[in-house]
Structure formats: C-alpha cells, structure tokens
Amino acid sequence: MKQSKTIFLTTVILVMIAGLAVGRLSARMPIAGVPVVPAVRLPPWMQQLNLTPDQAQQMDVIWQPLMQQLHSSTFQEKRRTLEQQREQAILAILNAEQRTAYGKITDQYRTAREALDAQRQKLIDDANAKSRTLLNPSQQATWDEQTKRMHDRHNNTSTTNLSVSAHMAATSP
Numbered sequence: 001m002k003q004s005k006t007i008f009l010t011t012v013i014l015v016m017i018a019g020l021a022v023g024r025l026s027a028r029m030p031i032a033g034v035p036v037v038p039a040v041r042l043p044p045w046m047q048q049l050n051l052t053p054d055q056a057q058q059m060d061v062i063w064q065p066l067m068q069q070l071h072s073s074t075f076q077e078k079r080r081t082l083e084q085q086r087e088q089a090i091l092a093i094l095n096a097e098q099r100t101a102y103g104k105i106t107d108q109y110r111t112a113r114e115a116l117d118a119q120r121q122k123l124i125d126d127a128n129a130k131s132r133t134l135l136n137p138s139q140q141a142t143w144d145e146q147t148k149r150m151h152d153r154h155n156n157t158s159t160t161n162l163s164v165s166a167h168m169a170a171t172s173p
Helices: 002-028 044-049 053-071 073-092 098-133 137-157 164-171
Strands: none
Touching: 044 053, 044 137, 053 073, 053 098, 073 098, 098 137
C-alpha cells in the first residue's frame, strides 16, 4: 500500500511538472491568427498605425531605401555644393554693381535649391502614396494625421527667405 501511494504521488508530481513545462513552452509560441509583434521596436508613427507584421515589413521596404538616400551624401553634398558655389561667387564680387550681381546669384541659387527640394519632395510623396496602399482605412486616417503633423512642424520651423534683390530693394535708400 505504501509503495502504491509513493508511485501515485510520484506520478502526480511528474504530471504537474510536465504540465508546467508544456505551459511555459507554449506561452512562448505564437498563437494561430494572432500577429507576432516584431522583436525590433517600431518608430512611434508605425506603432500608432497598428500595422500587421506584413505591413510593417512592407513599410520598411519602402522607407529604408528612401531614408538612406535622403540622408546619404547625395542630397547633402548637392546642397553643400550649391552653397559653396554661391559663397564663392559672392566673395568674388568686388565692383560697384555688387548689389545687383549678388541678387542674381542668390536668385540662381534659390532656383537650383528649389529644384533639388522639389525632387526630394517627389520621392517622399511617392513613398507616401505607396505606403497608403498598404493600409486599411483606419490606418490611412492615422497616417494622414501624422503626415499633416510632420508637414506642419516642418513648415513652422522653416524660415521664409526673401530674395536678396527684393530685400535690397526694400531696404535701399
């Protein structure tokens, strides 16, 4: 009798330990139909969209190359080159017609800079359009709000530049 009690208790303990082990292991496994949260922390704007893992991966495919392109030397070097060319041209002006020439140089710079900025904005607009196609209507509404906030924030921090010739005309005696 004592031996059967020992076997029974040992069996109960082994079954409980096995159940505990299975429970702990199954807690780590994904549940069918429930999206798996990526191990990588998503940026806040992506978290607010409640993207599925597939959507997050597709967004990454769209935005990673663009961000690399925009932050690479391509756009930054073009901007620096334009600024250096402008500054060199300004320093080279030493004659009596300085104000007029300076205004023309600044206007040419602005035109080239605006063309570069328009190219950058087109890349962003294209990525936005591709991104929206991946989203459901609720996510699109959140995306649109975020895009508007970023646009407003950018417009509030940018300064309005008068053309040099307009500025000089306004301040000339």
